[in-house]
Amino acid sequence: MTKNINIGPLVRLQSLTPRSPWHQCLRTNTNCLHELETECKRKNRSFLVGSCEMGSSVEQSILVTGGAGFIGTHTVVQLLKEGFKVSIIDNLDNSVIEAVERVRELVGPDLSKKLDFTEGDLRNKGDIEKLFSKQRFDAVIHFAGLKAVGESVVNPRRYFDNNLVGTINLYETMAKYNCKMMVFSSSATVYGQPEKIPCMEDFELKAMNPYGRTKLFLEEIAKDIQRAESEWRIVLLRYFNPVGAHESGRIGEDPKGIPNNLMPYIQQVAVGRLPELNVYGTDYPTKDGSAVRDYIHVMDLADGHIAALRKLFDDPKIGCTAYNLGTGRGTSVLEMVTAFEKASGKKIPIKLCARRPGDATEVYASTEKAEKELGWKAKYGVDEMCRDQWNWANNNPWGYQKKP
Numbered sequence: 001m002t003k004n005i006n007i008g009p010l011v012r013l014q015s016l017t018p019r020s021p022w023h024q025c026l027r028t029n030t031n032c033l034h035e036l037e038t039e040c041k042r043k044n045r046s047f048l049v050g051s052c053e054m055g056s057s058v059e060q061s062i063l064v065t066g067g068a069g070f071i072g073t074h075t076v077v078q079l080l081k082e083g084f085k086v087s088i089i090d091n092l093d094n095s096v097i098e099a100v101e102r103v104r105e106l107v108g109p110d111l112s113k114k115l116d117f118t119e120g121d122l123r124n125k126g127d128i129e130k131l132f133s134k135q136r137f138d139a140v141i142h143f144a145g146l147k148a149v150g151e152s153v154v155n156p157r158r159y160f161d162n163n164l165v166g167t168i169n170l171y172e173t174m175a176k177y178n179c180k181m182m183v184f185s186s187s188a189t190v191y192g193q194p195e196k197i198p199c200m201e202d203f204e205l206k207a208m209n210p211y212g213r214t215k216l217f218l219e220e221i222a223k224d225i226q227r228a229e230s231e232w233r234i235v236l237l238r239y240f241n242p243v244g245a246h247e248s249g250r251i252g253e254d255p256k257g258i259p260n261n262l263m264p265y266i267q268q269v270a271v272g273r274l275p276e277l278n279v280y281g282t283d284y285p286t287k288d289g290s291a292v293r294d295y296i297h298v299m300d301l302a303d304g305h306i307a308a309l310r311k312l313f314d315d316p317k318i319g320c321t322a323y324n325l326g327t328g329r330g331t332s333v334l335e336m337v338t339a340f341e342k343a344s345g346k347k348i349p350i351k352l353c354a355r356r357p358g359d360a361t362e363v364y365a366s367t368e369k370a371e372k373e374l375g376w377k378a379k380y381g382v383d384e385m386c387r388d389q390w391n392w393a394n395n396n397p398w399g400y401q402k403k404p
């Protein structure tokens, strides 16, 4: 029976074996429903088709690389709430164990039992092997990677080693243990400076820096692997600009050092850790001269991963497919400052500066493909993003650390 898991409708049944008397949910091929029904009746067990949600299908086990990081922690909360069992591997290069403890606190003691954490580095194949050798994973969500554009320009080898070698090790181990479903964290950076907006998934791709090149190469690698071995199912999620935090204010983004990105920077100005925000570029051909991006609430992004997993489990023809995760709306830097001031009641002093080299003028997503094929659409707007970012900042002015 189990050979047909992960295809077709959901079936909930009382275990067929007296040794395990609890209820089970599994996904099965339509053709074997009749067989299953007959067997259940014969053993006087209950049998209900489509009686439970996908997320509650028994203990689908997901490996989340980089799960202690910003997007990882928010996604893990949602995965646990949806009934998945989650294993995190993270080397804590850009995160702290406290973030994982807060995830446990948020989901409560029962769901926490379904979460385990391993400190490990994807560059060491042995660290990945250890996990796969002791348990089966249905799919992997692969967040682990370095993401600072400026640092990648100064030290490209670190980026190629970490992002490329780490991911290749992961694919090798997944193949060895026959786990061939992956959701990969790609980025809108693969569109470079797009010639048209909104960005559509079939646009020509080009990277503008070594970090962007790692994402582009990894998209190509994913496509080649899937082309060669058609049983792989890989979803490439191209995130636009993730911001905001969990509504509880218990988890959020906590970059080490001076933030590179707009919202963490604004947040640190608001709590008094930095004196003012440098606004890079005031002469762009945009509504107010500042650059435009598609900011997306991290909880929407987290839900996008659940939608992508569902797609992987449900669609044997998915192959290797890319989806944009954005809102489809562009917001300028100055508009973002105003929205944050409104949400926080704090004045954000700004300094108008020259453009930041390598920055695109205006980027936002076409969201049609994700809406149509993943059934996912962002719920939150800029006001909610700023509200939740401020709630996190106000409650944790020094992030996960205590004030130094």
Ligand SMILES: NC(=O)c1ccc[n+]([C@@H]2O[C@H](COP(=O)([O-])OP(=O)(O)OC[C@H]3O[C@@H](n4cnc5c(N)ncnc54)[C@H](O)[C@@H]3O)[C@@H](O)[C@H]2O)c1
Binding pocket: 065, 066, 067, 068, 069, 070, 071, 072, 089, 090, 091, 092, 093, 094, 095, 120, 121, 122, 123, 142, 143, 144, 145, 146, 147, 162, 166, 185, 186, 187, 188, 239, 240, 241, 242
């Ligand atoms: N945040 C963004 O603006 C953004 C936008 C587009 C794409 N992405 C991509 O999404 C992913 C997650 O981003 P994030 O914002 O949560 O970043 P993050 O730095 O907060 O999280 C990444 C996590 O991966 C871990 N990690 C890095 N290298 C590792 C390795 N070799 N082995 C094990 N763990 C490792 C880090 O310690 C960290 O906890 C990254 O791949 C990033 O490139 C992020």
Ligand SMILES: O=c1ccn([C@@H]2O[C@H](COP(=O)(O)OP(=O)(O)O[C@H]3O[C@H](CO)[C@@H](O)[C@H](O)[C@H]3O)[C@@H](O)[C@H]2O)c(=O)[nH]1
Binding pocket: 147, 148, 149, 187, 188, 189, 239, 240, 241, 242, 260, 261, 262, 263, 265, 277, 278, 279, 280, 281, 291, 292, 293, 333, 356, 359
């Ligand atoms: O202190 C700052 C920081 C940023 N900006 C501007 O704000 C905009 C957004 O910048 P940022 O938050 O750094 O995002 P992006 O440059 O759009 O890049 C982010 O979004 C990409 C697409 O998802 C990811 O690939 C990158 O890793 C991630 O850094 C840009 O115009 C910046 O010049 C400022 O004016 N002042």
